[in-house]
Amino acid sequence: MNEEYEPVEGLDRASKACVRACEAEAAAKTASDYQHIVWAYGILWALFAAYGVLLWKRASRQRVELLDLERRLRETP
Amino acid sequence: MARRLPTVFLVAAAFIFPYCVQRIFLHTPIEREMGTAQKIFYFHVPLAWLMMAFAIVAGIAAGIQLRRGSLRAEATALAAAEIVLLTGIGVLVTGPIWGHATWGHAWTWDARQVTTGLHWLIFAAYLLVRRYGAAGSDRLAAALAIFGAVNVPIIYYAVKIWKTTHPSNEVVGSLPAEMWASLWPALIALALLSIALLLVRLRQELTDIALDEAWIRLNERGEA
Numbered sequence: 001m002n003e004e005y006e007p008v009e010g011l012d013r014a015s016k017a018c019v020r021a022c023e024a025e026a027a028a029k030t031a032s033d034y035q036h037i038v039w040a041y042g043i044l045w046a047l048f049a050a051y052g053v054l055l056w057k058r059a060s061r062q063r064v065e066l067l068d069l070e071r072r073l074r075e076t077p
Numbered sequence: 078m079a080r081r082l083p084t085v086f087l088v089a090a091a092f093i094f095p096y097c098v099q100r101i102f103l104h105t106p107i108e109r110e111m112g113t114a115q116k117i118f119y120f121h122v123p124l125a126w127l128m129m130a131f132a133i134v135a136g137i138a139a140g141i142q143l144r145r146g147s148l149r150a151e152a153t154a155l156a157a158a159e160i161v162l163l164t165g166i167g168v169l170v171t172g173p174i175w176g177h178a179t180w181g182h183a184w185t186w187d188a189r190q191v192t193t194g195l196h197w198l199i200f201a202a203y204l205l206v207r208r209y210g211a212a213g214s215d216r217l218a219a220a221l222a223i224f225g226a227v228n229v230p231i232i233y234y235a236v237k238i239w240k241t242t243h244p245s246n247e248v249v250g251s252l253p254a255e256m257w258a259s260l261w262p263a264l265i266a267l268a269l270l271s272i273a274l275l276l277v278r279l280r281q282e283l284t285d286i287a288l289d290e291a292w293i294r295l296n297e298r299g300e301a
């Protein structure tokens with residue numbers, strides 16, 4: 001008997017090899033699951049970037065309003 | 078110095094973030110059961126902590142606003158609520174992506190997920206009331222922010238009170254040293270970035286208040 005294969009109840013050598021192959025494939029897939037990582041990190045950075053743009057646009061609006069206010073102050077006697 | 082604080086924090090975060098990412102991917106072992114997807118943890122968990130911390134800040138500031146009528150406290154509550162919304166989206170996006178990879182389902186109506194979702198909705202409601210509410214609605218909004226802060230312990234203890242698929246709070250404490258060494262920089266970088274954004278937003282809100290007052294005075298002067 002091949003020592004590599006311990007006798008397991010209900011599993012012949014072929015089935016056991018098949019299960020091991022499936023487990024190895026699943027383990028490799030889990031260890032190289034970059035799709036979820038890319039989505040999670042991508043969305044995260046995009047969120048912060050979008051908020052940064054929002055703050056920048058708000059600051060630009062305030063600058064315009066401040067200039068308008070200064071102009072009106074100069075015009076008001 | 079106070080004016081430069083957001084810039085200092087942003088620059089510091091810009092240096093720490095690349096260090097974090099290289100540490101997470103090159104120097105932290107892959108978790109045996111969850112595989113590569115577990116690396117979402119290093120930003121998901123700090124984001125959740127920051128979301129809860131800023132909710133408490135918003136709640137306390139809203140309480141001061143209600144008690145003393147402080148405009149500065151009102152502005153702080155508003156800025157903190159926006160950061161809660163931002164970090165909350167981060168948590169609610171990265172969590173289900175991680176769940177999809179490890180549980181097979183993005184959303185399982187888990188108690189931690191539901192309480193976090195409700196938390197986000199409370200602060201979304203706060204910002205909507207602040208933005209579109211009629212005169213005097215700032216007090217109602219402040220009450221919402223306090224309610225949101227009260228929800229923080231419910232989120233924290235959700236995994237203890239109810240049966241959940243979400244990992245327990247003790248998981249973080251039992252992490253090996255290599256994982257902690259990657260979690261700390263991620264937490265510091267995200268905290269610096271969030272505080273910088275909060276300070277910028279706070280300054281903008283105070284400028285808005287000052288501009289409004291200036292316009293009112295100018296109009297009064299014009300009418301006189």
